Amino acid sequence: LVSGTNVVAGNGRMLVIAVGPKSVSGKIRMAVYGDGEDEEASPLFVKLDHMVEDVFKAGLAAAVFCFVAMVSIGIILPGFTKGWDQVPYIYLLEYLLTAITVLAVAVPEGLPLAVNLALAFSSRKMMSENNLVKHLDACETMGSATTICSDKTGTLTANRMSVRGLWMCGHEMAPHRGMTLGARVNERLPEKICNLLAHLIAVNTMDESRLEVNSDSGVTDFKGNPTECAMLQLCKDMGHDYVQLREGTRGRALASIEAGRPFMFSSSRKMMSWAVPLPKGGFRLYAKGAVEILCARCDYYLTDRGDQAPLTEAKRSELSEKVLDKFASEAWRTIGVAFRDLPTISDAKSAEWEVVNDAVLNTDGSAAFAAETKLTLLGVLGIADPLRPEVPAAIEKCFRAGIDVRMVTGDNLETAIAIAKNCGILRDEDFHYVSKEEGAAGAKAGAAKAGAAVSKVGATLTAVAETATSAGSGDVRADGAPAGRRGARGAWVPKPMRAMEGKDFRLRVHRKLDDGSLKLDENGKPEFVQEEFDRVWPYLRVLARSSPEDKLTLAHGLNRSLVYADKERVAQLRAEGITVFPDRQVVAMTGDGTNDAPALKRADVGFAMGISGTQIAKDACDIVLLDDNFASIVSAAKWGRNIYASVCKFLQFQLTVNIVAVSLAIVGSVVFQQSPIAAVQMLWVNLIMDSLASLALSTEPPAEKLLERPPVNRSTSLVTRQMWFNMLGQAVYQLSVTLFILFHGPEVFGVPDGNYIHEVPTAHYTILFNAFVMMTLVNEINCRKLDGEFNVFEGVCSNFWFVGVLVSTLCLQVIVVQFGREALKCVVGGLTAEQWLFCICVGLFGLVWQQILNFGVRLVARPVGRRKAGYNGGSLKFQSRTGNGYRIYSRSVPFSSSSSRSAHGRMSLRAATSPDLFQGLHLDGARAVGSPSFDGARQSNKSAGAAMGSKVRFST
DSSP states (O other), rough: OOOOOOOOSSOOOOOOOOGGGGGGHHHHHHHHHHHHOOOOOOOOHHHHHHHHHHHHHHHHHHHHHHHHHHHHHIIIIHHHHHOOOGTTTOOOOOOOOHHHHHHHHHSOTTHHHHHHHHHHHHHHHHHHTTTTSSSTTTHHHHHHOOOEEOTTTOOOOOOOOOEEEEEEEEEEOOBBBBBBBHHHHHSSSOHHHHHHHHHHHTTTTTTTEEEEEOTTTEEEEHHHHHHHHHHHHHHHTTTHHHHHHEEEEEESSSGGGGGGGOOOOOOOOOEEEEEEEEETTTTTEEEEHHHHHHHTEEEEOOOSSSSEEOHHHHHHHHHHHIIEEEEEHEEEEEEEEEEEEEEEOOOOOOOGOOOEEEEOEEEEEEEEGGSSEEEEEEEEEEEEBBBBBTHHHHHHHHHTTOOOOEEOOOSOOOHHHHHHHHHTTSOOEEEEEHHHHHHHHHHHHHHHHHHHHHHHHHHTTHHHHHOOSSSSSSOOOOTTTTOSSBBEEEEEEEEETEEEEEEHHHHHHBBOTSSSSOOOOTTBBBBBBBBHHHTTTTOOOEEEEHHHHHHHHHHHHHOOOOOOOHHHHHHHHHTTTOOOOOOOOOOEEEESSGGGHHHHHHEEEEEEEEOOOOHHHHHHSEEETTTTTTHHHHHHHHHHHHHHHHHHHHHHHHHHHHHHHHHHHHHHHHSSSEEEEEOOHEEEEEEEEIIHHHHTTTOHHHHHHGSOOOOOOSSOOOOOOOOHHHHHHHHHHHHHHHHHHHHHHHHHHHHHOOOOOOOOOOOOHHHHHHHHHHHHHHHHHHHHHHSSSSSSSTTTOOHHHHHHHHHHHHHHHHHHHHHGGGGGTTTTTTTHHHHHHHHHHHHHHHHHHHHHHHHHHHHOOOOOOOOOOGGEEEEEEEEEETTTEEEEEESSSSSOOGEEEEEEEEEEETTTHHHHHHHHHHHHHHHHHSSSOOOHHHHHHHHHHHTOOEEEEEEE
């Protein structure tokens, strides 16, 4: 027992072998709640730290320059020319105040406010989309995620189990024409055998697993273990009340439970048993568990006459090929049920229950209980957990967004592969064709040589070939994937290392001793080898029969991997169709159990299940999935990317203001020994771009197109090329307008020159200040877009915060200009209507100027000499009696068969004909792609294929 386990029934003696941090639960809690190693800051915060430091240095340099320039021209120079007694030292204070103001404007002190507003706003919105954020920075980190390692049950699937298929007493049954499976069982099998199955289900399930009818909807809700609930539903469909069966069975009813002997489920045994006394003496042991474990312990099976027949090797093979493989191909979880009568045991407390059978071992190498051997197989249940309907689309979004999705499950490999294929984790390019002979060789060679997936399914290919209905190999779709039909000569299986079991994974990524066992480190844990892990993870899509330690290994290894830095390896993987993200991996991990807590803690973003998760898992995670749904993870990724985009929008806006304000201050300090924009006015501008603009731009809702681009690299600059164009382009325009007003405003507007009036505010400088603010406000609209979109108003009405802040700021600016007077250095009486019209017009022209900038960026970014995609190469796909395959060609110069750059593909052919076919495809295929006369080349290739009885398909 693990410390913290609740004992709900029975009695016994307990030997405590570890307490506190030495216990299993204690170690997990130490990993979750202990200090541990320092956590790395999120990619965004690392970038912001560097940017703020650079901006501060630039602002400090500008402030020092302004102060030195004003002191030199306003004090030192007059001191030498007019005498030091004539120097206006009183201006020194104004110079210092102006320099400090320049520094205050230059430093983006509003950036932390913008980041925290974006995080807080996003976390609140994510709550409505079933993401409870515990650590705010996890929101942004999820936006940078490159890999999601997801559980299967309850996350990808609905966790609503149902028994969809049943093999029992030699009969295979399934629901048919509106008839439930329970009704089919009653129809096909004798009553005695049906009662035996019902008793087995009722007795050998936990009290916590129960069926409850929802009083509002009338739907039966599952409470407790979903697999057991599915079995109880089958019992109910057979017309039995499992509660009455439990209470009517001595040794299982609560009143007489001490008369029974339970063997609770354990991960080492992968089964559960419960022995109850028989009326005539002795005990009957009911067992259920993983079918491969249970069948290995069965010596007999029950016939439809109720007799016990030997479970011979031939019968085992038939069961595996015709039942187990079929159930697994349907993505059904296979559960075996069996029983055994023990007439020699008379007491539930007898020492005979503790006797072990050294010839039968558990998965951890320990000896099995003798009572759980020599069983009689009653049947095999195929339990389906349907995919959540929204999961395939969510996974497709992840792939489009450059996020790899990996399934980590405790289910068997075949079921995991079927689920992964159905939901899109395993795609067509992850499969290859394996002939019957290759499959048999793979089964013999094992995972080390042919890959775990080939090894597992290789033994079943013979059965596939014998049961196939077609004589050919099955059609090949236009994309090269199987058309859904297995052929008589083989089958489509995952490529090596795309899918593997936990035990194979552990052997690959840990250091081994000469005897094949794992080498342990000083802490008694297997010694992890990063180099070996890097050979596996780029291919890995499905990890079946995994343990919580495998999750921790995945999170640790992916985060530390530097495969992206090995250019040669990256090129090799790219040739195999695998793209490696060009930076360190950012890992998201899901988990629900206590044992998953260390992996959730180690991952960059840990997701715990809100419904099925334990408290320790929720404490260790960063985000709690309130609905246990994978689609909610994709929503978190979208909001995370929106945070990054919001910060970039704010930076684009603020840095533009910084450039203009600081440049204007430098020009004014050099030419007129004063800033054209007064210190109090700069502070007002600072308020606009810090507090109000951060609120407006940080509350922008996410757009779906955020999931149509890859994650941002850790090393990528926050300021993109488009942002530089926007900032510098808008700064040039705003500086041009403000400098025009500064030097020519008095003549154009007919107002006194403010450059030589220091005593009172002037209309000249008020116009300049107002025009600058109007251009800044309009540029706030432009800054809503980062990628040069022409429609900058798209979606503006959906963000009432932005509209409210913009209107409020405009109203406040009107009040400041018209009624600010001396306090805000504005002319008494404010500006006239004509002057306001000018300021508004130059502000609105910023929208037109932004379109000009966008057009200019497109002209600069347009590639030179782009070739048509159709001339770059093509592919040839074929099907023949000797096998299937495809050939891909690409060339550096169009229409030149001598300049072929690459030719690669996949084939599965007989050795006797492979060389000839390869040669024919290589010569004719190259001309087919490169020749301007494509129809003629197509005909020549058809002839080459027809000579071998082939179907050949071309695509370019």
